[in-house]
């Protein structure tokens with residue numbers, strides 16, 4: 733049974749990926765910052781293939797301490813994220829830092845703590861959920877911190893890929909670049925955005941699972957998924 737860790741698996745895309753994988757032959761560990769949400773997900777999914785780790789990705793010491801509990805891993809999905817829409821001059825510095833901490837440093841720190849396990853096995857997949865906002869063709873005004881964090885995730889992914897290649901490691905590093913999905917991301921940030929026509933995260937999770945299940949000889953390492961804006 734393959735062991736998967738998903739950051740931010742209590743909601744939205746991460747939760748949909750967790751649901752799909754836990755129904756297959758995977759043991760899924762969901763990392764989240766909210767104990768009650770983690771408990772609810774565990775109860776809702778009613779699967780013996782689910783474990784949880786309570787960890788706030790804004791805190792490196794907590795990441796370091798909590799990830800010591802992970803003894804084996806095959807797939808890491810760096811998915812947790814937060815957003816804000818604000819003009820740069822009005823954007824609260826604490827919130828700017830929080831977005832970079834969760835979206836970018838969270839992914840880097842989690843990977844840093846877990847990569848020795850991947851290296852020991854010389855196998856596995858690290859899939860980073862960036863965004864179309866992490867591509868030169870993407871991003872919107874009033875999303876400076878979010879877009880910067882996602883460009884960071886893109887850069888981190890590409891460099892980590894090179895690092896593994898140079899070391900001759902069979903650890904596959906994938907970047908995933910979705911456009912707008914109908915998840916609680918915006919509402920949690922206090923934004924009134926109509927996301928009803930955005931992509932269904934359950935459908936996007938199916939694509940993620942498809943990518944993860946390709947054989948070792950296939951690298952679907954840069955997948956962009958966007959909605960058909962004519963519909």
Ligand SMILES: NC(=O)c1ccc[n+]([C@@H]2O[C@H](COP(=O)([O-])OP(=O)(O)OC[C@H]3O[C@@H](n4cnc5c(N)ncnc54)[C@H](OP(=O)(O)O)[C@@H]3O)[C@@H](O)[C@H]2O)c1
Nearest residue numbers: 740742743744745765788789811812813863912913915917
């Ligand atoms: N929705 C979109 O349109 C869209 C488009 C492109 C890319 N993305 C990316 O897709 C990923 C998933 O987002 P989503 O849309 O599914 O949003 P979501 O439903 O809000 O899920 C985000 C997850 O991250 C967790 N999280 C937030 N802050 C955290 C922290 N400090 N420590 C640990 N976990 C934390 C959340 O936990 P809580 O519920 O406890 O806050 C939640 O489980 C994000 O990286 C996002 O940037 C989203």
